[in-house]
Amino acid sequence: MDLQTMIYLVVGATFALYIGIAIWARAGSTSEFYAAGGSVHPVTNGMATAADWMSAASFISMAGLIANMGYGGALFLMGWTGGYVLLAMLLAPYLRKFGKFTVPQFIGDRFYSKTASTVAVFCLLTASITYIIGQMTGVGVAFSRFLGVSSETGIYVGMGIVFMYAVFGGMKGITYTQVAQYIVLILAYTIPAIFISMHLTGNPIPQLGLGANMAGTDASLLSKLDQVVVDLGFGKYTTTTAGSTLNMFVYTMSLMIGTAGLPHVIMRFFTVPTVKDARSSAGWALVFIAILYTTAPAVAGMAKLNLHSTVNSAVVTGGDLFAPEASIKAEDRPDWMKRWEKTGLLKFEDKNGDGRIQYYNDKSTNPEALAKAEAAGWKGNELSVNADIIVLANPEIALLPNWVIALVAAGGLAAALSTAAGLLMAISSAVSHDLIKGIFAPNISEKGELLAGKISMAVAIVISGYLGLNPPGFAAGTVALAFGIAASSLFPAIMMGIFSKKMNKEGAIAGMLAGLFVTLFYVFAHKGIFFIKGTEFLPLIGGANSFFGITPEAFGAIGALVNFSVAFIVDKVTKEPPEHIQAMVEAVRTPRGSTAVRGAH
Amino acid sequence: MDDTGKAYWSATLSLLGKILVIWFLISFGAGILFVDVLNTIMLGGYPLGFWFAQQGSMYIFIALIFYYARKMNEIDRQFDVHEE
Numbered sequence: 001m002d003l004q005t006m007i008y009l010v011v012g013a014t015f016a017l018y019i020g021i022a023i024w025a026r027a028g029s030t031s032e033f034y035a036a037g038g039s040v041h042p043v044t045n046g047m048a049t050a051a052d053w054m055s056a057a058s059f060i061s062m063a064g065l066i067a068n069m070g071y072g073g074a075l076f077l078m079g080w081t082g083g084y085v086l087l088a089m090l091l092a093p094y095l096r097k098f099g100k101f102t103v104p105q106f107i108g109d110r111f112y113s114k115t116a117s118t119v120a121v122f123c124l125l126t127a128s129i130t131y132i133i134g135q136m137t138g139v140g141v142a143f144s145r146f147l148g149v150s151s152e153t154g155i156y157v158g159m160g161i162v163f164m165y166a167v168f169g170g171m172k173g174i175t176y177t178q179v180a181q182y183i184v185l186i187l188a189y190t191i192p193a194i195f196i197s198m199h200l201t202g203n204p205i206p207q208l209g210l211g212a213n214m215a216g217t218d219a220s221l222l223s224k225l226d227q228v229v230v231d232l233g234f235g236k237y238t239t240t241t242a243g244s245t246l247n248m249f250v251y252t253m254s255l256m257i258g259t260a261g262l263p264h265v266i267m268r269f270f271t272v273p274t275v276k277d278a279r280s281s282a283g284w285a286l287v288f289i290a291i292l293y294t295t296a297p298a299v300a301g302m303a304k305l306n307l308h309s310t311v312n313s314a315v316v317t318g319g320d321l322f323a324p325e326a327s328i329k330a331e332d333r334p335d336w337m338k339r340w341e342k343t344g345l346l347k348f349e350d351k352n353g354d355g356r357i358q359y360y361n362d363k364s365t366n367p368e369a370l371a372k373a374e375a376a377g378w379k380g381n382e383l384s385v386n387a388d389i390i391v392l393a394n395p396e397i398a399l400l401p402n403w404v405i406a407l408v409a410a411g412g413l414a415a416a417l418s419t420a421a422g423l424l425m426a427i428s429s430a431v432s433h434d435l436i437k438g439i440f441a442p443n444i445s446e447k448g449e450l451l452a453g454k455i456s457m458a459v460a461i462v463i464s465g466y467l468g469l470n471p472p473g474f475a476a477g478t479v480a481l482a483f484g485i486a487a488s489s490l491f492p493a494i495m496m497g498i499f500s501k502k503m504n505k506e507g508a509i510a511g512m513l514a515g516l517f518v519t520l521f522y523v524f525a526h527k528g529i530f531f532i533k534g535t536e537f538l539p540l541i542g543g544a545n546s547f548f549g550i551t552p553e554a555f556g557a558i559g560a561l562v563n564f565s566v567a568f569i570v571d572k573v574t575k576e577p578p579e580h581i582q583a584m585v586e587a588v589r590t591p592r593g594s595t596a597v598r599g600a601h
Numbered sequence: 602m603d604d605t606g607k608a609y610w611s612a613t614l615s616l617l618g619k620i621l622v623i624w625f626l627i628s629f630g631a632g633i634l635f636v637d638v639l640n641t642i643m644l645g646g647y648p649l650g651f652w653f654a655q656q657g658s659m660y661i662f663i664a665l666i667f668y669y670a671r672k673m674n675e676i677d678r679q680f681d682v683h684e685e
Contacts, residue, residue: 066655071636074654078628081659085624088666089617093673207656211647220646238651239640249633274684279673283666290659297655589610590682 003402007146010406011413014184015161018177018417022165025173030446033170033453034101034429035270040175042277046284048175049268051182051414052422053080053259053285054292055131056138057479059185059415063394064387066300070235072242073300077293079255081286086260088282091491092269094498096278097587097594101270103263103426103490104434110497111505112581114439119512121434123489124263124426129464131262131482132423136468138416145343145392146409152469158417159465166421167457171271174421181414186291188411192395192404193295196302199398206298225305231321232308233364233373237301244549251554258483258556261491264419264426275591303390306397310334311359311383322376327356336396345386346393352379359383424464428456480553481523488515488559496567501585503567506574511567519559526552609680616672620665628658 001009027033040048058080066073098106104124108117136155143154165173190206197209201221213220225237242248259265268285269278309315311333314326330350340346348357354377362381364370392412395404432453437444444452489512496503496511526544529535538544545551550558576582587593631639632654639650647656677683 071651071654074632074651074658077655078632078658081662082624082628085620085662085665085669089620089669208645210656211645211652213646222646222648222651238648239637245633249629252629252633276670276674276677276684279670280667283663283670286659286663286666290663294656294659586606589613590606591677591684592682594684 001402003405004148006402007406007409010403011147011410014180014410014414017180018161019164021176021180022169022173025165025169025176027168027170027172027450030101030450030453032172033450034433036170036172036175038271039273040271042272042281043284044179045175045268045272045277045281046286047182047288048178048271049265049281049285050288050292051178051185051418052268053265053289053419054185054415055419055479056135056142056412056416058292058296059189060138060141060388060391060412062391063296063299063303064390066297067304067390068387069242070229070237070240072240072248073297075242075248075252075255077297079252080259081289081293082252083256083259084282084286084289086256086491087265087269088279088286090495090498091260091266092282093275093278093591094588095266095494096269096272097275097589097591099270099595102429102433103266103494104430105438107490107493107497107508108434108438110581110584111493111503111508112578113505113509116493116505116509116512117434117438119509120490120493121430123485123512123516124430127262127482127485127490128264128423128426128430129467131264131479132420132427132464133467134479135416135420135423136464139413139420140468141388142409142412142416146405146412155465155468158413158420159461162417162421162424163458163461166424166461167454170453170457171267171425174425175268175271177421178418181418182288184407184414185411185418186288188407188414189292189299189391190295191407192398192400193299193302195400195404196306196394196398197298200302200305206302207294210298210301221305222301225301228305228308228315228321230366231369231372232359233361233366233369237304243545243551246548247545247550247554250550250557254487254554254556254558254560255483257491257560258487261486261489261494262482263430263486263490264422266494267426267429268422275594299394300390303394303397307385307390308359310337310397311357322372322378324354324356324376327358329356331355333357334396336393339396340389340393345389347384349382351382352377357382420464424457424460427460428453431456431460484519484523484553484556484559485516487556488519488563489513492560492563492567496564498585498588500571501582502576503571504574504577507567507569507571510570511563514566515559515563518562519555522547522555522558523552605680605682609676609682612676612680613673616669616676620669624662624665627653627661632658 031037062076095106100106104117104120107120139158140151140154143149144151165177193206194204197206198204201209201212202215203209203212214224222238230236272278272281311328312321312326314321337346358378360373360381395408432449436452437449493508493512525537525541636650640648642649644652
């Protein structure tokens with residue numbers, strides 16, 4: 001069977017599965033729509049949370065980023081998993097005990113203020129909408145790369161599938177499709193990794209393979225990789241940091257607290273029956289996430305080595321990397337390279353006209369590598385590789401069978417669709433529950449609210465589809481913004497609501513606004529006001545990364561610090577919260593008396 | 602808050618404090634701040650600091666959450682605030 005038919009078959013089968021689940025899991029009440037009836041098993045919820053969490057970026061881009069960054073790529077690994085420790089201990093069980101449907105509802109009730117919940121709704125909508133643009137473009141990318149249809153058609157099909165299970169099934173439909181999507185994406189990620197690890201090291205477990213010796217030699221894979229990349233002028237793989245150590249520290253911290261503060265993840269913990277389940281469910285979520293996240297660095301290192309050995313035969317033989325005959329002849333390059341060149345993710349340009357492909361770092365800070373390259377008559381790097389190739393073309397680089405390539409296509413789509421659905425749930429519940437029921441129409445009936453929820457969901461799908469089709473030119477920077485907002489506004493507000501009984505509404509609102517403001521200010525200074533080109537105002541803050549060399553992506557943790565500080569100062573000079581609020585905080589802190597999540601105000 | 606409530610909360614906070622110290626030490630400590638020192642030690646083919654940053658920290662995070670969940674259940678029962 002040819003590759004294209006195989007891909008259509010596998011992707012078609014997974015879509016049929018999702019639609020089947022949508023028909024089976026329709027939501028008949030607001031409790032089912034917002035919280036899957038509050039009856040999801042903690043392990044099931046853990047699996048759904050993992051799919052909810054692992055986005056197109058985790059699946060398609062992360063391994064490639066790590067391959068490019070080397071050791072420094074660990075900031076994504078630690079940042080996007082370490083946040084679950086914070087979520088499990090500081091937020092999830094208490095929010096579950098609180099027993100309401102949404103994050104802004106907690107903030108509004110705890111800080112006895114509609115203003116507080118409105119600020120929270122604003123933060124939630126900005127974070128979730130910016131995040132969803134990336135998912136929708138991810139759906140388009142996966143479709144166009146693998147199925148040979150246009151990116152637009154891909155987004156329409158994706159919208160249609162999500163519509164079926166998210167609008168009719170709400171959280172209930174989303175939960176069970178996410179479980180199915182998790183299974184698809186984790187198989188798609190690990191199977192190629194196992195093959196490659198087996199091939200390179202003889203060890204089928206990628207996590208062990210990365211630390212093993214190259215098959216048939218005494219040299220470890222990482223030392224081999226270090227030696228090859230250093231010789232070719234790249235930074236040493238196992239020690240290159242992401243900017244300064246301080247930047248890596250703050251970046252990791254920002255991703256951790258951003259992860260813990262993202263509403264679409266927090267919401268998943270409203271679906272388990274008890275507080276006890278919320279705690280263990282976070283552990284299960286991290287187990288399922290870590291299966292992919294500990295495989296990713298192995299995929300990164302191994303695919304990088306594979307790529308180098310594909311274009312330079314001396315990598316395998318251990319001979320001179322700069323020998324003329326070591327670099328591959330352009331006409332002999334494998335079919336997968338030709339295929340991916342068509343997508344623009346891979347580019348080859350014969351700068352020195354010798355008909356061979358030289359792949360090295362021509363902007364190296366290593367004079368020895370540059371001198372050798374010049375002596376060999378190399379006139380610049382001739383191969384540019386998009387980071388996404390590492391996962392997308394991985395099965396082809398490793399010469400795996402067609403069904404594995406088809407599975408990777410289905411896995412990429414599962415990752416993007418499951419995260420998009422979770423975000424849509426967060427957006428539509430904030431609109432129908434916090435805005436419509438909470439502010440504009442408090443007397444709406446349950447049936448009316450359920451309908452409002454479904455309509456908000458449908459509208460959110462159309463808007464996100466539109467944004468996916470017409471990405472506002474800043475799509476790449478948006479995920480960083482989502483984490484920055486979650487870290488600087490939502491996480492501190494929720495945490496203080498639980499851990500500081502005396503925190504009052506003035507402190508919380510001032511803190512959220514201050515955290516949000518400094519973060520947006522710093523990000524916009526680098527990337528333009530609302531990412532509009534030409535409106536950057538770097539001179540005003542004293543140049544790029546002027547705050548101790550910290551990059552805008554890493555700034556969320558600083559925003560959170562500002563949030564906490566402003567909140568405590570304002571809290572000290574204003575009057576303490578009313579007695580019944582303090583009693584409520586005490587009630588939230590103990591598990592006894594928890595009930596299934598319900599929405600009553 | 603009554604005395605049991607206070608004692609329950611301080612037991613909870615002390616557990617959280619301990620876990621957060623370990624959480625910090627293995628990720629920000631072993632994975633970032635002391636990575637160079639640890640890299641002088643090898644764990645199979647892995648330099649140890651690199652291993653903590655790209656593998657070990659994640660395994661320990663999982664262990665920390667399950668340890669937390671188990672300990673909290675014990676504390677809940679000890680102070681008789683567990684769910685029925």
